[in-house]
Amino acid sequence: MADAIRVFAPAKINLSLHVVGQRSDGYHLLDSVVAFADVGDTLTISDASAPTLTIGGPEASGLSPSDGNLVTEVARRFWSGAPLQIHLEKRLPVAAGIGGGSADAAACYRGLRGLAGYDPVAMDESARDALLALGADIPMCVVSRTARVTGIGERIAPLPDIPPLPTVLVNPRVGVPTPMVFRMLEGKDNPPIDAPDATPDTLDAVIDWLEEQRNDLAAPALSIAPVIGDVLDAIHRTEECRLARMSGSGATCFGIYPTVAAAKAAARMLSRDWPDWWVAAAKTGVDVKPQLIRATT
Numbered sequence: 001m002a003d004a005i006r007v008f009a010p011a012k013i014n015l016s017l018h019v020v021g022q023r024s025d026g027y028h029l030l031d032s033v034v035a036f037a038d039v040g041d042t043l044t045i046s047d048a049s050a051p052t053l054t055i056g057g058p059e060a061s062g063l064s065p066s067d068g069n070l071v072t073e074v075a076r077r078f079w080s081g082a083p084l085q086i087h088l089e090k091r092l093p094v095a096a097g098i099g100g101g102s103a104d105a106a107a108c109y110r111g112l113r114g115l116a117g118y119d120p121v122a123m124d125e126s127a128r129d130a131l132l133a134l135g136a137d138i139p140m141c142v143v144s145r146t147a148r149v150t151g152i153g154e155r156i157a158p159l160p161d162i163p164p165l166p167t168v169l170v171n172p173r174v175g176v177p178t179p180m181v182f183r184m185l186e187g188k189d190n191p192p193i194d195a196p197d198a199t200p201d202t203l204d205a206v207i208d209w210l211e212e213q214r215n216d217l218a219a220p221a222l223s224i225a226p227v228i229g230d231v232l233d234a235i236h237r238t239e240e241c242r243l244a245r246m247s248g249s250g251a252t253c254f255g256i257y258p259t260v261a262a263a264k265a266a267a268r269m270l271s272r273d274w275p276d277w278w279v280a281a282a283k284t285g286v287d288v289k290p291q292l293i294r295a296t297t
Ligand code: C5P
Pocket: 026, 027, 028, 029, 030, 134, 135, 136, 137, 151, 152, 153, 178, 179, 182
């Protein structure tokens, strides 16, 4: 038996996502409220005779460890110690708008920092920029806290008072390529939305606040994958659903419910009616940050 470290890679949910401009290099400037769920992938990192990545779990099919996985990239850039074996247990669908590869890359960064005895979530400017260059969502996934994110994802202001939100996540198993979604935005004018005066601290206040906001990537994603409209309708129709919205560049959508029991009942109904879709009940907005667990392999 060897010592290992286990790191949770939570799903990232964009509760709102406004596109507020574009940089000269083509990247879009965002103003987004992100929160993290208690469902996600797991990374297990242990000693090995040669660097290895293995991938397993219910969502592993179609992913190959040799296909330039972001986890390998992070290990290459941020680890110079003895060789490591990294096992990625995939539970989140890929190319789904809920972090996926970025969450795994961020978990790898946290795990390597933890192994080296450093604060897992700390990033100096050069680490943050290197992670941002690998994927604009990675720095926010390192922080893994409810936050308002601006820039292309590098400015992360935690919003500590949002209560955990009972949620259902639904993905119709259609991958939506992020660059294509952003490209289809070109020329669209999205009116800016004011930030709230204070962070809402009850579920009702969060819903009222979110109802005034949008996901500007929903319209282009819907034109690429019209099934997203079916997902939103199906979530809206579940009992007690308070809000239904797409996350990131899609195709995963989320519903928010007043109680965990209502979210679980909705997840059961959606799984029964749409057996081909990926459905998960979750609590979103929970503080899941470092979650480094010493384990044995
Ligand atoms: O950084 P990431 O690999 O997630 O981005 C994929 C693509 O999505 C980028 O190459 C870019 O075309 C687009 N994108 C964007 N603005 C962002 C994030 C991504 O235009 N803020």
